[in-house]
């Protein structure tokens with residue numbers, strides 16, 4: 215739902231980085247999208263060309279990497295990867311005392327810049 | 329125009345430099361939300377320093393956030409300063425909620441987010457020490473009606489409170505797991521409507537427990553007043569028992 219504003223935030227932050235790091239153009243941007251991030255990958259893809267126009271990101275290749283949910287169980291100390299992101303409990307002991315270790319993130323991993 | 333790449337450069341040296349430049353990789357272990365997270369941390373430190381409790385109310389539009397807060401303001405009006413509450417209410421446009429809350433006696437400020445579907449930490453930070461006075465014991469933030477984005481944008485609150493109204497059906501917690509997982513308290517609203525709906529409390533609680541094993545669940549009707557004592561108790565003391 216807030217995909218446009220998230221991409222607009224990259225444009226701003228990566229624009230600042232371009233000045234600091236001295237690059238003019240981004241060739242590719244690699245992004246992790248967690249299953250619980252609330253971000254819709256197709257929405258990002260759809261708005262990316264328009265929102266990045268006239269910025270260092272214009273024309274860059276967008277590479278989205280989907281990340282599933284990883285839970286750490288506070289009770290049995292096992293790590294589980296529920297297939298259903300809406301099942302936030304340990305698949306071994308069914309405890310809900312779990313920590314979400316992966317799946318919430320929406321972050322830029324790296325950039326290929328020129 | 330240059331025939332190699334179509335650039336305007338007539339300067340062969342500049343062009344040569346451009347041609348031999350090789351792409352490099354910049355690793356950024358940087359969250360897109362990093363800026364918001366940093367400001368949220370500053371907000372949280374400020375709130376903790378003042379000893380202020382801050383609740384971030386999140387739900388779909390129309391779940392009853394504003395009515396619950398109108399009743400809360402009326403209830404707390406007769407209480408001592410210890411239980412004073414101020415409200416920041418967020419909507420994309422208009423200040424209808426602030427008008428309603430003001431009429432109920434609340435100290436309230438409307439925040440309009442315009443194109444954005446959530447409040448972010450910087451909108452709150454701008455009010456610290458201004459609308460949000462340091463001696464205030466309780467700040468309640470009514471977020472923009474939305475179950476997705478507000479869950480991703482930390483404001484620096486002490487606790488997130490999720491509201492779910494009975495007409496929305498039982499399964500929202502499974503469809504929007506992050507919010508219901510992170511909520512410290514889940515308030516089922518509009519329970520006066522249950523007789524008119526095919527809505528099952530048991531099924532709803534099953535959906536909640538799949539994503540949140542421990543948060544207390546309150547059942548309230550802001551309209552009839554049913555169950556409201558427990559909510560008021562939570563507002564005053566942070567406890568629901």
Ligand SMILES: Nc1nc2c(ncn2[C@@H]2O[C@H](COP(=O)(O)OP(=O)(O)O)[C@@H](O)[C@H]2O)c(=O)[nH]1
Pocket residue numbers: 387388389390391392393394395396473517518519520521548549550551552
């Ligand atoms: N029947 C009933 N209606 C309610 C209740 N709480 C809120 N409403 C109504 O639901 C509508 C939306 O409420 P509002 O407080 O504006 O929701 P918000 O968008 O979450 O702030 C209004 O017409 C309210 O009067 C309730 O407990 N019972």
Ligand SMILES: [Mg+2]
Pocket residue numbers: 393394425470
């Ligand atoms: Mg409202």
Ligand SMILES: [Zn+2]
Pocket residue numbers: 287288289290291292304305306307308309
């Ligand atoms: Zn376990």
